[in-house]
Amino acid sequence: MALRVLIVDDSAAMRAMVKKTLKAAGFSLESCLEGANGLEALDILHNNEVDVVLSDLHMPEMDGLQLLEALQKEGMVPKCFILVTTEGRKEKLRQALAFGARGYVLKPFQPEGLRKILSLFVGEPDGDELELSPEGLDF
Amino acid sequence: METNWSSALKDSISEVFSTSFFLVPESYPDPPETAHQMSAAGWFEGYLDFNRDAQTVRIWVWTPKRIAVELAANIFACDPDEVDTEQVLDAFREMINMVSGNLLTVVDTESAWKMGLPNANVLASGTVGQAVGAAEWDMLFDIEGSPIVAGWKMFTK
Numbered sequence: 001m002a003l004r005v006l007i008v009d010d011s012a013a014m015r016a017m018v019k020k021t022l023k024a025a026g027f028s029l030e031s032c033l034e035g036a037n038g039l040e041a042l043d044i045l046h047n048n049e050v051d052v053v054l055s056d057l058h059m060p061e062m063d064g065l066q067l068l069e070a071l072q073k074e075g076m077v078p079k080c081f082i083l084v085t086t087e088g089r090k091e092k093l094r095q096a097l098a099f100g101a102r103g104y105v106l107k108p109f110q111p112e113g114l115r116k117i118l119s120l121f122v123g124e125p126d127g128d129e130l131e132l133s134p135e136g137l138d139f
Numbered sequence: 140m141e142t143n144w145s146s147a148l149k150d151s152i153s154e155v156f157s158t159s160f161f162l163v164p165e166s167y168p169d170p171p172e173t174a175h176q177m178s179a180a181g182w183f184e185g186y187l188d189f190n191r192d193a194q195t196v197r198i199w200v201w202t203p204k205r206i207a208v209e210l211a212a213n214i215f216a217c218d219p220d221e222v223d224t225e226q227v228l229d230a231f232r233e234m235i236n237m238v239s240g241n242l243l244t245v246v247d248t249e250s251a252w253k254m255g256l257p258n259a260n261v262l263a264s265g266t267v268g269q270a271v272g273a274a275e276w277d278m279l280f281d282i283e284g285s286p287i288v289a290g291w292k293m294f295t296k
Contacts, residue, residue, distance in 0.1 A: 011229050011232060011233045013211065013214045013226065013229045013232075013233045014236075016215050016216070017159065017233075058236070058254065060256065086236050086237055086239065086241065086243075086254075087240060087254070088240060088243065088244035089244065089247065089250040106240070106241075106244075107159070107237045107241075108154065108155050108158040108159040109158075110158065
């Protein structure tokens with residue numbers, strides 16, 4: 001199954017890295033939308049259906065927690081909302097889970113980590129896991 | 140406490156560079172002074188603040204342009220000569236962000252520190268030693284013959 005994915009991160013570099021890692025984990029992408037903060041993500045989610053949201057926590061303007069809170073108020077937290085974050089402290093992560101996030105992946109991460117958590121919600125990917133290297137993927 | 144931040148910063152840099160950027164830093168137990176005497180013009184500087192009440196801890200990472208460009212090229216999956224300065228700064232901020240988050244999971248198990256947003260800039264002049272002088276504690280790594288310097292400082296407002 002090809003996934004419709006939304007990646008939310010204020011860093012274009014990190015959005016590229018998440019996309020690259022998704023492909024390395026073997027997932028096919030039907031579409032890959034990108035938002036630079038929670039506000040952009042909200043706008044995208046109001047106008048598009050996605051299977052998976054991969055969102056950072058720390059972002060300017062609207063952070064990941066505020067995004068989740070806004071989505072929860074509107075009753076539209078996607079079924080697979082995963083945090084991809086440097087925030088490894090339990091308190092923040094518990095807050096995010098309380099707002100409807102389904103799990104988290106800590107940066108730095110590997111394809112295996114993404115594959116494990118996404119497989120719980122969207123099933124195993126079609127493709128094989130690839131070795132992630134600077135030259136290994138073209139996207 | 141100083142030992143915790145220093146060792147956690149050292150471990151975080153090794154972890155993040157090797158896992159996310161495919162660059163393996165080797166740590167020098169005693170930083171050679173020669174790195175401090177190098178010209179810092181064109182070097183990239185990244186930093187991030189952690190705040191707790193009136194206390195702030197700032198961590199820095201400095202690298203020559205070659206390493207910074209390689210970080211960006213690895214993320215964007217392109218040749219080093221295809222990345223522009225804005226992309227390099229973006230990748231550098233993300234590197235600092237990951238190093239900081241990784242470090243915080245070790246030194247801040249009680250969630251007492253608030254992590255700020257990462258910053259990055261290009262140094263215009265001076266020596267590496269002058270830039271590093273802002274830090275209270277510093278450490279040196281080597282990646283394929285190029286130095287990386289990191290440091291941190293705690294201060295009270």
